[in-house]
Amino acid sequence: MAEQLSPDLRVNLCGVLLPNPLVLASGILGTTAELMERVAKNGAGAVTCKSCGPEPRAGHPNPTVLDWGPGLINAVGLANPGIDEAVEILRETRRRLQPLGVPLIASVFADSVKGFAEVTRRVCAVPPDLVELNISCPNVEAEFGRPFSLDPDAAAEVTRAARAVCDRPLLVKLSPNVTDVVAIGKAVVAAGADGLTAINTLGPGMVIDIESGWPILANRVGGVSGPAIRPIAVRIVYDLWAHLRVPIIGTGGVTCGRDVIEMIMAGATAVGIGSAVIQGGPAVFSRIAAEVRDYLASHGYASLNEIRGLAHARRHMEP
Amino acid sequence: MAEQLSPDLRVNLCGVLLPNPLVLASGILGTTAELMERVAKNGAGAVTCKSCGPEPRAGHPNPTVLDWGPGLINAVGLANPGIDEAVEILRETRRRLQPLGVPLIASVFADSVKGFAEVTRRVCAVPPDLVELNISCPNVEAEFGRPFSLDPDAAAEVTRAARAVCDRPLLVKLSPNVTDVVAIGKAVVAAGADGLTAINTLGPGMVIDIESGWPILANRVGGVSGPAIRPIAVRIVYDLWAHLRVPIIGTGGVTCGRDVIEMIMAGATAVGIGSAVIQGGPAVFSRIAAEVRDYLASHGYASLNEIRGLAHARRHMEP
Amino acid sequence: MRDGTWNPELPLPMTIREVRQETPAVRRFVLDGSLTAEPGQFIMVWLPGIDEKPFSLMNAQPVTLAVAEVGRFTRAMHQLSQGDRLWLRGPFGQGFTLEGRHLLLAAGGYGAAPLAFLARRARGEGRRVAVLVAARSRQHLLLVDEFRTLGCEVYTCTDDGSDSQPPRLAPQAVEELLTSLRPDALYACGPAGMLDALEALARQYHLPAQLSREAYMRCGIGVCGSCTCGDQLVCRDGPVFRIAG
Amino acid sequence: MRDGTWNPELPLPMTIREVRQETPAVRRFVLDGSLTAEPGQFIMVWLPGIDEKPFSLMNAQPVTLAVAEVGRFTRAMHQLSQGDRLWLRGPFGQGFTLEGRHLLLAAGGYGAAPLAFLARRARGEGRRVAVLVAARSRQHLLLVDEFRTLGCEVYTCTDDGSDSQPPRLAPQAVEELLTSLRPDALYACGPAGMLDALEALARQYHLPAQLSREAYMRCGIGVCGSCTCGDQLVCRDGPVFRIAG
């Protein structure tokens, strides 16, 4: 057999080099510097912190997260320590991640355009490698009103405001809970986003306990994630790539190497991993990275570039 | 122990009595009179025929339906024999179902408001017990343009046109693929719908074969059904019931008695069953009906009325 | 929560190890993978970008198919050669169940494929197996050598008598064999007309019969209602249907 | 496709079979159901409409909890009586592993609950178990009789000396017992300050120690990052952490 080089898992995400495409999704384990360092050491290609907002938030009461079988449902409610403490945590995280060569993505949210600009400005001082605007959390609607991600104009306005104060590559995280996600994607890219993260949780959904009649989440409804949402996420990544050709962190239901390859064939540059950490904890990253490497090696691909967007090139011939 | 009456599973759906709440969902097995009779004999409380449209349609090429694990994905593409033959099939179905006491729901679709009115008028001649407008199939967008269900005005217009020619109770089937499903529900109820069916398939989604890079469905994308979509369906039924209090056929991911009870606690009057037939075929209806009966009996409920909408009554006290 | 790949029925790729021209219209494809399946069960073969169609298993270990070129999809299959891949879902449906000590198998056209699988099982259990292979003409007689190698008694019949037998249709030949061989059970796969005639014969002779029928398949998993035969789904309740006789 | 209820971690209702006041602040709840669990593992208890909170198992078969009333949720629990229901998810986390022939268990407050479960297992395997039960004052000493019944040597210590022993804090009492009993392993559950002191002692005496720690729990399944202790997740990597000594 010919000598075979180990495939190159590195990806370029808006000018930032990731050692591999696996990105810890926001809201999963991203609460402390130590934990994010552990995730990086366990093989993540980038880590995203838990979304931080202008003020400390306790989040919703429990139950906040449930495993309902085909996926999770959560209404953590953007619990976070507020931007002041978040900046400290991010600084420390950056200090720990830099020697590992694992980029840091700072996820931010707010309840107003001004708030988004302010939080973005503050995190940029850290600085993180990329900034991600979470305009799409479906679990705080009662408080925050409709997420910005549900309307192209609102989404664009937030993006523009953040862009103006952001000197890092800027990602905007999209919601699947819209009729036309491409319209939102176009609006935020026109407003200055360098890339997209798709998708945030689906729904919201509800799971009811039939013994008591109570919706189980204290917030009654929550965002759905995990394997249940994978085909939706893949289709959205496919559509965004078809229309926009910007870097995308394809996120939603990825639990194994197969799913990563699928996302990249749909057009993703990198691949977010969230709910899958319940299967084996942070070690899930090295396991999945190995599966991706095996796939590339056994199929003779030197890098992920060779398969990115491949599904778009597969076009039926007319009979 | 006190003498216990067997619980009453009957439900009143827009004035039509169903022997139990389990409704065969449209597009599943509803192609021939013999098959629909078999489903009825196997314990369904009502059967919905495969959606029929103005003209015969071959539908999409294969693959059209896939089991991807947490659910199905399909792009059958509204294959149907056209209204002329459909009327014959429905007549024969009605003849066979009447002695069984199992109502027939005629599902119709078209690509224009006029078409909807015409097909509705034609099926009403059968007559079926109820008519269901399928304004929400996500698999024919390339051909038909945006489903009517994605816009309140379009949905209302179709409903109004069908209502004008429909002397049977009229259900409108809603899509989950909108930002505000309650707005669509309100619009169609204001336009004359007697009840709602929620939900049609989610998405669309996409599943890619990583060996070939091809989206597996020939239509590339398809609607997602089965367990994966259940929390979304439950939440939508909950929201519709909270705002509209009209009869709802709660549909999406129901596979067992537990799921039926959950839908009814969310506010459903009856419960649609589609993808679950892959688990045991038509016999799935009698199995699930028995599970519902057992639940009611063991919890001391005499009928489903006692638990309908129960989740709405469960309200957190402030601390 | 499990991973999203649990229990899916996604198409599984297999590579063609061998292609053999069996008759002018039929090729045998031996794949490099195996399935656990019963004779009479079928699979859906997917050629990405082309279509997905049902085929009976001629063998499951390794997966072997006998494919007649009749249209666009089967033409595309016939263009495949060793090393090419195809994708399959399944096995689906109810296969044959073995009954009787002395079996008569009647194969019309590519109906020989599932019956060859059945014959292998039956012979493996030491049952006596007679096979009638029927076709338009001699050169279209399928898998005659295969059945012989499996230790079956092989009879043939052709519409045009080119097999040096009197020209006959399959049902007539089967009726002759029923009288002469007195088998305990009849198994058949072939065109609908042939199967209908054999069903009538089975009732007339009070012989249990298992007939493998076709219908237009979409989902293959009993959901779409495309493959009905009366109130039966060919993909799920069939393709093999039993007549008590 | 399976049904949608496969492998979920939805709350499971159980009915209270018995409530017993153990100390002025702590009640024991015996439920009518069982779990397969290790000592040291915890469950999330959900009271619909109120909240969901973590509690160690005092026993798994039947599920038994010892709950101290400290706030809104535990107050609501204390209002429950026989026949009422509560819902649980779990068991979660890493429990104690048995090591050594002669164990010293140090229980601060409701920390006695998981240690009682551990003592039952250890005694069942014939290991020697000494227990220090510590509390503010005599009336708060939890599960002393339980440990005695299990065949443990029980020692107590109180902050105020109301147990007729010199007033001491738990770490001091533990250090005395380490010297006098020379156990092979130390197990402890109690307030964070106590555990930190015992961790230091374990290192000093080169004694393997397993400490059950607390943190603020949301998901319980290692997703939300709420329960960190350094780079460890208490819900998943803990709540029991081992020090080699």
Ligand SMILES: Cc1cc2nc3c(=O)[nH]c(=O)nc-3n(C[C@H](O)[C@H](O)[C@H](O)COP(=O)(O)OP(=O)(O)OC[C@H]3O[C@@H](n4cnc5c(N)ncnc54)[C@H](O)[C@@H]3O)c2cc1C
């Ligand atoms: C259970 C079953 C087992 C079969 N086993 C074999 C086999 O072992 N070997 C073999 O050569 N053929 C077999 N067939 C028939 C095979 O599926 C068709 O020959 C093939 O689908 C033709 O496709 P095409 O595009 O080449 O031809 P087309 O031009 O598309 O069609 C030719 C004829 O094939 C049939 N056909 C087409 N599409 C389908 C479909 N989706 N489902 C069912 N029938 C269809 C129709 O009768 C049609 O008239 C089987 C069919 C069934 C239902």
Ligand SMILES: Cc1cc2nc3c(=O)[nH]c(=O)nc-3n(C[C@H](O)[C@H](O)[C@H](O)COP(=O)(O)OP(=O)(O)OC[C@H]3O[C@@H](n4cnc5c(N)ncnc54)[C@H](O)[C@@H]3O)c2cc1C
């Ligand atoms: C692994 C573990 C095992 C536990 N085992 C037991 C036990 O066996 N018996 C027992 O009585 N208590 C146990 N607890 C503590 C118990 O969870 C808290 O006492 C309870 O949550 C208090 O809730 P409250 O509403 O009554 O009080 P609150 O007024 O809400 O809080 C009182 C204190 O309880 C703690 N607490 C509150 N909410 C949580 C939470 N979600 N997660 C962790 N701690 C919280 C905090 O330290 C808080 O200061 C355990 C905690 C953990 C983490």
Ligand SMILES: Cc1cc2nc3c(=O)[nH]c(=O)nc-3n(C[C@H](O)[C@H](O)[C@H](O)COP(=O)(O)O)c2cc1C
């Ligand atoms: C418990 C939980 C908390 C989350 N919190 C956030 C958050 O704070 N910000 C955010 O942008 N997304 C958040 N998400 C969404 C995830 O980042 C991700 O987009 C989604 O879960 C889909 O990916 P998955 O299927 O791999 O989990 C959260 C998801 C979960 C399950």
Ligand SMILES: Cc1cc2nc3c(=O)[nH]c(=O)nc-3n(C[C@H](O)[C@H](O)[C@H](O)COP(=O)(O)O)c2cc1C
């Ligand atoms: C193969 C298939 C075909 C369908 N065809 C139709 C249809 O023709 N008309 C329609 O209104 N809904 C159709 N649906 C949607 C179902 O009626 C139902 O709304 C959806 O599948 C969710 O329910 P389930 O999870 O129980 O399958 C179809 C679904 C499937 C899986």
Ligand code: FES
């Ligand atoms: S092919 Fe779909 S039901 Fe048989």
Ligand code: FES
């Ligand atoms: S409680 Fe969520 S990670 Fe531990």
